[in-house]
Amino acid sequence: MTEVVTEPASVPTGDGLTDIKVPVVQVLASNMKEVWPSLIHSVKYSSFIAIDLELSGLGDRKQLMKKSVDDRYTAIVEAAKTRSVLALGVSCWRVTRDEPEPEYYVQTYNILLLSRDNFTVEPDALQFLVEHGFDFNKQYKDGVSYTPSTEDMIIFKEKKAPEPIRDLFAAILQAKCPVITHNGLIDLAFMYQSFYAPLPPTMSIFVADLQDMFKSGILDTKCVAEYLIRETATYLEYLFRKSSKRMRDAISAGKSHLNLSFSEHRAIKQWVNFVECFASDGSSGKELCETYANHGYCKEGKKCSKSHNVDEAISSHDHHPRKKHKPENRKSSPIKSKQSNGKAVDTGCHRAGVDAFMTGFIVANYAVYLKSHPKKAKGEEEQKSSSKKSHYHSRDNHMSVTLEENRDIPLPLVLDPCRRAVNCLTLSGKNIPLKVMKSAFVKPSAAHMRQQHELAKKSGK
Numbered sequence: 001m002t003e004v005v006t007e008p009a010s011v012p013t014g015d016g017l018t019d020i021k022v023p024v025v026q027v028l029a030s031n032m033k034e035v036w037p038s039l040i041h042s043v044k045y046s047s048f049i050a051i052d053l054e055l056s057g058l059g060d061r062k063q064l065m066k067k068s069v070d071d072r073y074t075a076i077v078e079a080a081k082t083r084s085v086l087a088l089g090v091s092c093w094r095v096t097r098d099e100p101e102p103e104y105y106v107q108t109y110n111i112l113l114l115s116r117d118n119f120t121v122e123p124d125a126l127q128f129l130v131e132h133g134f135d136f137n138k139q140y141k142d143g144v145s146y147t148p149s150t151e152d153m154i155i156f157k158e159k160k161a162p163e164p165i166r167d168l169f170a171a172i173l174q175a176k177c178p179v180i181t182h183n184g185l186i187d188l189a190f191m192y193q194s195f196y197a198p199l200p201p202t203m204s205i206f207v208a209d210l211q212d213m214f215k216s217g218i219l220d221t222k223c224v225a226e227y228l229i230r231e232t233a234t235y236l237e238y239l240f241r242k243s244s245k246r247m248r249d250a251i252s253a254g255k256s257h258l259n260l261s262f263s264e265h266r267a268i269k270q271w272v273n274f275v276e277c278f279a280s281d282g283s284s285g286k287e288l289c290e291t292y293a294n295h296g297y298c299k300e301g302k303k304c305s306k307s308h309n310v311d312e313a314i315s316s317h318d319h320h321p322r323k324k325h326k327p328e329n330r331k332s333s334p335i336k337s338k339q340s341n342g343k344a345v346d347t348g349c350h351r352a353g354v355d356a357f358m359t360g361f362i363v364a365n366y367a368v369y370l371k372s373h374p375k376k377a378k379g380e381e382e383q384k385s386s387s388k389k390s391h392y393h394s395r396d397n398h399m400s401v402t403l404e405e406n407r408d409i410p411l412p413l414v415l416d417p418c419r420r421a422v423n424c425l426t427l428s429g430k431n432i433p434l435k436v437m438k439s440a441f442v443k444p445s446a447a448h449m450r451q452q453h454e455l456a457k458k459s460g461k
Contacts, residue, residue, distance in 0.1 A: 017248055021274035023262050024353040027111040028142040028271075032164055035109075035268050042092040042107040042263075043171045047412045048219075050180040050360030051172075053187045054087040054129065054352045057122030064186075065429055072427075073203035076186055080193035081148070084119035086129070086139060087112050088165070089352030090172075091360045095414055096261070102414045103259040104364060110353025113165065114143030115194070131302070132351060149198045149447075169195035170455055176216050178411060178422070182236050182359045183222040185425045185434065197447035208438040209448040217409040217422040221362045223433050224421045228376060229366060232317040234426075235296030240358040241310045243365035244278055256372060258364055275354050277361075284309045288316055363418065370417035 027035050043049065058064060059079030066072050088111040097103035130136075146165040169191065172179065181187055188210060193199045196213075200206050210218065225231040225239050250257040265272045289306035292298040293313035370376055406422045423436035438444070 017244065017251070017278050020260070020276075020278050022106075022108060022277050022354070022357055023265060023272045024275055024357070025107075025109045025265060025268060026271045026273060026353075027109050027144065028138075029114075029144045030142050031268070031271055032144055035271065036164065038107070038263075038265065038268055039090070039109055039168065040171055042094075042109070043090070043168070043175050045094055046092040046175055046177050047095040047104075048093050048178040048180055048360070048363070048415065049172055049175065050089075050091040050093065050356045050363070051184075051187065051191070052089040052182065052352045052355035052359055053085050053190055054089075054134070055125065055186075055190060056084040056086055056119055057125045058186065059083065069427065069434065070203055073206065076189045077193075077199045079186070080190045080199060082120050083122075083190075084115040084117075084148075085113050085146075085190055085194050086134070086143075087352035089354070089356030090168075091353070091356035093360045093364065095412055097259070098413050101256050101259055102364065102368060103261070105261050105263070106357070106360070107263050107265075108353050108357045110351070110356075111165070111168075112139050112143045114139055114145050116145050116147045134351065146194060148194050149192075149196065151198050166195050170458070173213055174455065174459060176410075178216045178219055178415060179214050180219045180221065180359050180363045181425075182220065182239075182355070182362070183426050183428075184218065184220050185427070188218070188425075197445070197451050200445040200447070203434075204439055204442045205445050207434070207436050208442050208444045210436050211423065211438045212444050212448065212452070214436075215410075217406070217411060218425070218436055219363055219415070219418055219422055220425050220433075221359055221366070222426040223424045224363065224366050224418055226426065227424070227433065228370065228418070228421055233294050233296070233313070236355060236358060236362075237310050238296060238313065239362045240277070242314050243362050245311075245314060246369060247365055250368075256368055258361075258368060275357075277354065277358065280311055281309050284312060288312055293317070363415070367415050367417045374417075 025035060025038070027039065057079065059082070060075055063075035064072055064079075066075070089109070090111065091106065091108040094105045094107075095102065096105050144165060146163060189199060189206070192206070192209070200209060221236075221239060222234050225234045231239065231242065247257050249255075284307040286305070286307035286309075289298055289304055289308055292304070292306075292308045293310075293316065296310075298304050298308065406419050409419070409422050411419060411422065424433040425436060427434050
């Protein structure tokens with residue numbers, strides 16, 4: 001099947017941005033055969049791929065926030081082995097024009113998944129997903145099956161049962177384009193364990209494997225937001241809404257901004273939902289909940305009497321600048337969705353796909369913003385004097401990573417302004433990100449090397 005490509009449609013000026021509906025393809029076991037050619041075609045020709053997961057839980061939160069990074073990794077491994085990936089969002093962004101303004105052709109997929117192994121579903125995760133419309137009946141009835149990794153499993157060799165998700169993950173690795181995440185350390189660990197190989201015993205080996213797997217680099221939008229842009233808050237919906245506002249302002253001022261076009265998906269249109277990501281929630285008329293405004297989470301949830309309106313939070317932060325609060329390890333994006341015929345659809349069934357699109361949109365907008373603010377892009381605003389090497393620092397000046405370390409990573413030109421943040425992953429509660437860099441004293445895992453060998457054989461290289 002040949003994917004239908006529409007003529008690029010520029011984003012309208014003014015408030016027209018709110019009228020854009022993002023097509024999200026719902027991928028199920030029952031339609032995988034029909035959707036697969038489009039999905040693989042999208043991945044193969046991507047300039048970068050944004051990914052998001054919905055999980056059945058994260059395990060022991062206290063262990064995940066341990067001071068020791070190695071202790072945190074042990075907790076992540078335990079969670080990845082006992083919890084499940086419920087949905088995988090994949091948003092494929094292809095550059096159709098670099099100059100004078102970047103233009104992208106975007107295709108987004110939400111894949112509902114069902115592990116063949118037993119897994120734990122945490123009450124908090126269950127409540128959160130149900131409140132946001134996740135359809136567990138559909139997941140158990142029509143989720144795409146996958147088998148998590150075991151020590152004796154050969155991943156990419158011929159399998160007794162079909163494993164399309166493993167094949168998809170292999171295709172993402174073979175696409176050799178940057179992968180974009182938001183607060184992505186845990187998502188990367190879950191994908192490794194679920195779709196690739198058993199997680200290695202130590203963080204240092206895991207990081208070495210990641211660097212070898214994603215040769216075009218990993219970009220974490222939360223890391224870009226914290227260390228390059230210096231946003232007041234860094235949860236996903238906040239960054240998306242802030243990027244949308246920044247784009248509207250650029251359009252109104254006649255400055256450089258993104259142009260987006262989307263696939264018509266004519267051959268699979270019955271499985272496409274159109275999501276109003278850019279629609280404003282309007283004014284709530286309530287006092288702003290500072291906890292939600294700063295962290296994207298409030299323990300009172302829907303019972304809270306104050307406003308959880310993110311647009312109001314952004315407006316408040318813009319008018320009353322203050323120090324950045326400690327980030328929360330949460331993602332929150334309650335989004336209204338409609339099909340092309342205007343019929344309302346619950347967003348839970350394609351939440352991961354929507355979040356993946358938002359993640360891609362954020363990094364694409366940050367690249368435009370940093371290109372027009374070269375001092376931020378080069379780290380010169382953090383330096384008191386020039387030096388031979390460019391560095392970027394946390395607000396507390398606790399980190400220093402040389403730009404030269406990332407010089408050889410083959411980023412697409414449009415993402416080059418974000419280069420300083422490539423292969424840096426946010427560590428919650430830490431002022432220093434995790435650098436995805438292989439140590440001279442650490443070798444990649446044997447399981448990873450075996451999978452790379454099988455991938456090379458499969459691709460004929």
